[in-house]
Amino acid sequence: MSLPIHARISGTGSHLPARRVSNEELAARVDSSDEWIRTRTGIAARHFAEPGTLASELAEPAARRALEAAGVHAGQLGLIVVATSTPDAVFPSTACVLQARLGATGAAAFDLQAACSGFVYALVQAEQAIRAGRVRHALVVGTEVFSRILDWDDRATCVLFGDGAGAVVLSASDSPGVLAAHLHADGSQAGILGVQARFEAGRVEGRAFLHMDGNSVFRFAVRVLAEAAEEALHTAGLTADRLDWLVPHQANVRIIEATAKKLGLSMERVVVTVDHHANTSAASIPLALDEAVRDGRIRPGHHVLLEGVGGGFTWGSVLVRM
Ligand code: UT7
Numbered sequence: 001m002s003l004p005i006h007a008r009i010s011g012t013g014s015h016l017p018a019r020r021v022s023n024e025e026l027a028a029r030v031d032s033s034d035e036w037i038r039t040r041t042g043i044a045a046r047h048f049a050e051p052g053t054l055a056s057e058l059a060e061p062a063a064r065r066a067l068e069a070a071g072v073h074a075g076q077l078g079l080i081v082v083a084t085s086t087p088d089a090v091f092p093s094t095a096c097v098l099q100a101r102l103g104a105t106g107a108a109a110f111d112l113q114a115a116c117s118g119f120v121y122a123l124v125q126a127e128q129a130i131r132a133g134r135v136r137h138a139l140v141v142g143t144e145v146f147s148r149i150l151d152w153d154d155r156a157t158c159v160l161f162g163d164g165a166g167a168v169v170l171s172a173s174d175s176p177g178v179l180a181a182h183l184h185a186d187g188s189q190a191g192i193l194g195v196q197a198r199f200e201a202g203r204v205e206g207r208a209f210l211h212m213d214g215n216s217v218f219r220f221a222v223r224v225l226a227e228a229a230e231e232a233l234h235t236a237g238l239t240a241d242r243l244d245w246l247v248p249h250q251a252n253v254r255i256i257e258a259t260a261k262k263l264g265l266s267m268e269r270v271v272v273t274v275d276h277h278a279n280t281s282a283a284s285i286p287l288a289l290d291e292a293v294r295d296g297r298i299r300p301g302h303h304v305l306l307e308g309v310g311g312g313f314t315w316g317s318v319l320v321r322m
Pocket of ligand 1: 031032033036037040041116155156157159193212213214215217218221249251252255279281309310311
């Protein structure tokens with residue numbers, strides 16, 4: 001009888017574009033202030049890509065770092081899943097562009113759209129492909145150039161987001177790496193966050209800018225992030241005190257603090273990066289994960305809970321043993 005195949009994170013990587021924009025710099029062009037942004041969101045700065053930079057261009061260095069950390073060659077990849085709401089083009093997928101950039105000729109490649117939950121959604125697709133025995137190594141990327149969909153006349157949203165990319169390599173393993181995974185969606189909440197634009201007869205119809213009802217999103221996020229965390233812990237048979245690290249979607253430090261409080265988790269065990277890269281949507285969780293892996297906070301054997309929430313609405317959690 002063959003042993004079950006498990007999926008483990010074998011490497012992480014990330015990339016931020018060089019241009020760092022502080023709250024003060026932003027407040028010079030938007031009717032806002034460092035004080036408002038900091039106290040309401042915990043954000044101090046974000047990185048913006050140069051105009052014309054594509055999601056695949058941010059993804060490539062993040063992916064290369066993850067592959068290097070995993071000791072996996074691009075040619076060994078069987079699958080590439082890219083989570084993004086700001087793809088290079090309608091099609092081909094950003095994942096196919098990345099596949100060519102990496103020379104990962106043996107890998108199937110597709111994009112996944114679940115807004116800020118995209119990374120956890122993508123991780124689950126890759127995990128399932130590995131557990132089914134179809135793929136030995138998968139690359140999962142979250143990459144965003146949100147700066148291109150920000151309305152600089154809407155101070156309630158344009159100060160909240162940034163650009164960046166994060167990646168993990170997921171590899172087949174004899175021992176469990178993913179201990180629990182849950183994905184959810186509620187399309188009835190589609191109206192509170194989105195970019196309501198589409199192509200029609202060669203034109204863009206609708207507003208090609210992000211819009212958000214911040215208060216509704218805030219309340220929704222706090223509720224479902226606590227629920228998703230409890231669900232994952234329950235499935236894995238763990239209590240919150242067995243969790244080494246929570247790596248939540250980085251949208252607002254107040255949402256993160258409220259989630260930690262509901263779980264009875266000290267903020268010392270929560271990875272927070274929203275202060276220096278703001279909300280990078282599908283990239284935020286792998287960016288935060290990679291930072292904490294590289295600075296030595298997250299170590300092999302640690303129980304780490306990744307969880308996201310975003311437009312759709314979508315949300316989900318993945319509990320991993322590193
Ligand atoms: O990835 C998931 C997507 N996003 C999120 O998770 C974000 C969720 N929502 C939030 O983080 C918060 O709701 C915000 C940060 C967006 C807003 O914080 P808030 O504490 O809910 O503020 P508010 O929307 O209730 O606005 C309070 C005041 C308003 O002024 P008045 O009406 O009280 O005079 C706003 O006009 O703050 C004003 N305001 C600003 N002032 C300075 C809104 N944006 C700004 C700004 N600078 N950038």
